Amino acid sequence: MAAAPRRSAPAKAKSAIPQVSWREPRPAPVVLVSGPEEVCAERAIAGIRDYLRAEDPSLEVTDVRADDYAAGTLLGVSSPSLFGEPRLVRIGGVEKASDTFLLEALAYLEHPQEGATIVLRHNGASVRGKKLLDAVRAGQGSGIEIPCLAIKRDSDKYDFAAGEFSAARKRIAPTALRALVSAFSDDVTELAAACQQLISDVAGDxxxxxxxxYYGGRVETSAFTVADTAIAGRYGDALIALRHALASGADPVPLVAAVAMKVRTMARVAGSRESSGALAARLGMKDWQVDRARRDLVGWSQTTLGMAIHAVARADSEVKGASRDPVFALERMITVIATRTPFGD
Known part of the structure; x- marks a missing residue:
C-alpha cells in the first residue's frame, strides 16, 4: 500500500499591516503585540503608553484580560468619555481569550472608537484567537503589528544587549558586551536587567x-540562585551557593542587588488579593512575576518580610563601603533571610 502523503503545515498569511520594531513602538487604532519574547513586548507596550501620554497627559489607561472577560467591557472602556480624553486599552492573554471576548473584538475591528488605542497581546503559545489575529493582519481596524520574536541564538542576544546600550546612548566595549551576554546567556529577562543596571549605575563608558x-561570577553561580535558596529557607544550600559564587569571583554588590530585587517584588505583592493579571497590570509587572512572588511568600509574615528588607538594606550599605568585611555582611543577610530570625547581634 502506498504511504499517505504528508500534510504540510499551513503557511502563515502575509500581513497587510505595517510591522513595527518593539524598540520604536507607535500607537494605532489597533496594535497587535505578537510573539513569545515578554521583555520586548513589555517594552513595546510601555513605549506606546509613554508616546500617548506625552501627547496628552490626560490619557486614560485600562487593562483588560481576554481570558477573564466580562461582556461589554471592550466597548465600555474604549468609548469616548465626557471630556474626550484619549484612551489606551491594554488587553493581555489573547492566546487564552474567551469566546465572548473574541466575538466582541472582531466586532470592534469593524467600528474602532475614535481616540482609542487598543493593544492586543498574543504570545503565540496557542492558536487561540487566530481568526482575530488574521483579521487584524488583514487590515481590519487600521492596525499595526509589533513582532516580539524569541531571542534564542547567541547572535540575537548579543544584538539585543547592544541595542539596550545603544538606545541609552551608552558605550560598552565589545569584549565587555560579549562577557555580559555570556554571563546571562540562559535568560533574556536577566540579561535585560543586567544591561539596565549597568546603564543606571555606571557614569562613564x-x-x-x-x-x-558586577557579574564575573555569574557564569559559575547565579546570584539569583543564592537569592532563591535563601528565600526558600534552605539555609545550608544558600550559604554553599553564596560561597561558591564568591569563590568564582562574584562581586558582593550584584549579589545583594539580586536578593534585593526578589525581596522588593515580594513586598509589593504581599497582602494583595487581586488576580495575578490585575495586580501585574497595576504594578507594571508580568503575570508570572506575581505568581512567582506569591510562591516565594509562602511561610513569610509581615514581620519576617520587614526583617528581610532591613537585612538587605544593611547589607547593601555595607558591601558598598560601610563595612570592612563585605563577605560577613553577605553571610549575615543570607542568615537572616534563610532562617527568618534576627541575627545574634
Whole structure:
C-alpha cells in the first residue's frame, strides 16, 4: 500500500499591516503585540503608553484580560468619555481569550472608537484567537503589528544587549558586551536587567573591568540562585551557593542587588488579593512575576518580610563601603533571610 502523503503545515498569511520594531513602538487604532519574547513586548507596550501620554497627559489607561472577560467591557472602556480624553486599552492573554471576548473584538475591528488605542497581546503559545489575529493582519481596524520574536541564538542576544546600550546612548566595549551576554546567556529577562543596571549605575563608558566586577561570577553561580535558596529557607544550600559564587569571583554588590530585587517584588505583592493579571497590570509587572512572588511568600509574615528588607538594606550599605568585611555582611543577610530570625547581634 502506498504511504499517505504528508500534510504540510499551513503557511502563515502575509500581513497587510505595517510591522513595527518593539524598540520604536507607535500607537494605532489597533496594535497587535505578537510573539513569545515578554521583555520586548513589555517594552513595546510601555513605549506606546509613554508616546500617548506625552501627547496628552490626560490619557486614560485600562487593562483588560481576554481570558477573564466580562461582556461589554471592550466597548465600555474604549468609548469616548465626557471630556474626550484619549484612551489606551491594554488587553493581555489573547492566546487564552474567551469566546465572548473574541466575538466582541472582531466586532470592534469593524467600528474602532475614535481616540482609542487598543493593544492586543498574543504570545503565540496557542492558536487561540487566530481568526482575530488574521483579521487584524488583514487590515481590519487600521492596525499595526509589533513582532516580539524569541531571542534564542547567541547572535540575537548579543544584538539585543547592544541595542539596550545603544538606545541609552551608552558605550560598552565589545569584549565587555560579549562577557555580559555570556554571563546571562540562559535568560533574556536577566540579561535585560543586567544591561539596565549597568546603564543606571555606571557614569562613564563600560569596560571589561566593570562587567567583571558586577557579574564575573555569574557564569559559575547565579546570584539569583543564592537569592532563591535563601528565600526558600534552605539555609545550608544558600550559604554553599553564596560561597561558591564568591569563590568564582562574584562581586558582593550584584549579589545583594539580586536578593534585593526578589525581596522588593515580594513586598509589593504581599497582602494583595487581586488576580495575578490585575495586580501585574497595576504594578507594571508580568503575570508570572506575581505568581512567582506569591510562591516565594509562602511561610513569610509581615514581620519576617520587614526583617528581610532591613537585612538587605544593611547589607547593601555595607558591601558598598560601610563595612570592612563585605563577605560577613553577605553571610549575615543570607542568615537572616534563610532562617527568618534576627541575627545574634
Amino acid at each position: 563600560i569596560d571589561d573591568r566593570i562587567v567583571e566586577r
